[in-house]
Amino acid sequence: MLWVATVLGNIGSFMRDVASAWLVTDLSASPTAVALIQTAATLPIFLLAIPAGVLSDILDRRRFLIGVQILLAGVSGTLLTLSAMGLQSVESLIALTFIGGIGAALMGPTWQSIVPELVPRADLKNAVALNSLGINIARAIGPAAGGLVLASLGAATTYGVDLLSYAFVITALLLWKRPPATQNALSEDFLSAFRAGLRYTRASKELHVVLVRAAVFFLFASAVWALLPLVARQMLGGSASFYGVLLGAVGAGAIGGALLLPRLRTRLDTDGLVLLAAILTASVMAALLLAPPQWAAVLLLLVLGAGWIIALTTLNGVAQAILPNWVRGRGLAIYLMVFNGAMAAGSLGWGLVAQALGLQGALLISAVGLTVMAFVFHRLRLPKGEADLQPSQHWPEPLVAEPVAHDRGPVLIQIEYRVRSQDRPPFIDALKRLSAERRRDGAYAWGIVEHTKEPELLMEWFQVESWAEHLRQHHRVSQSDADLQGELLKFHIGPDKPVVHHYLSL
Structure with a gap:
């Protein structure tokens, strides 16, 4: 039900985007003005992705999505009114597109975060692919329908169809019987959740790799999206309906690419798919330089859609x-921030390049740059994403003489190990790997010290900002982390388990 509603909602959104992108070419012939529409749509996602991810993790996702849909419906209603009254301008289009981008920023991480709630983990990658397939089904239908409605009935009617589509999405969300989120004393507030998300991102090397690979790809690939309205109008001599057909071809190509993905995954790993x-x-992009006939351009956009869905699905699936x-909304928000930041910066940059060197010059530079960077960064391997991230719940509750207020802190945790001198190098290597887990789950400082009198006695220490944050660590430790901690225990030679001490700041 939610998938179908998403398809219908995205059809309306693509119709709105076609109307806005084409309408700005009627109001201004400047490549920069045209590219600013793309920038206005993606810049809010770059600016607000992290706060949106925090809200996704701490609020009821269903209610939050309903509120965002109401905001987006208001944007489309305003576009409809201005167009019907003949008051639309470049400034109003950019401003309303920016507000719509705010709604998209709030919705993106939340909508993606609900996918694991709807399917078993074993089906997650296929569910992500199906989600992308739904978006591209909408991309195949929406732009073409938007171009036809725009050419025959005008912008106001096109915006009206988009306004109607929000009713389907809101209805589906109202019918979704999502179990209410449990609130407890350890529930995070906005600021603590914000800091925890930043700490996790800073400590996760796997996420860093995904973000770098995504930024490089989308920074160069954004050229074709930013300049496509001008390519369709000036280089290919097309109308609004032809521009819609081109975007529809991208969606149709993406559908084909999504259907081919399972077969491609048997032949190529994730790095090969991104390449x-x-x-x-x-x-x-290189073929569009030749200003091919319109029918050939449609075929080229089919190929573009296949390439686009392969990149989107692969990078998003790894993320x-x-x-x-516990941090999925915030992590995906960081990913979306990088994705949309690259798209926004790239769109504006390629618009300025096209202003200075022409459309052909911008497309040539972006095509060559994307090819070179793809081979350069191919050596930075994407993570496999096969670790068991379910909470292990294997940490015992800390012993306290009396109840500790949750806002007490900072908290210092010390863990004493006894390790033979010959085992020290592999033990320290394993402990350093464990340090990333400590930082991801809440520690802001970490270290190892040795006892001056007893060289076999080593102590790991880390600090967290509050007692509540340390208790949250107990619930965040994953099965994969538990396996790594089990490796450490093999080196411990004491008669009992490592001794753990907790200290509170006075």
């Missing part, structure tokens, strides 16, 4: 797979 997507995208549930 393939870059080559396909760069090839399309989903490496994030535990």
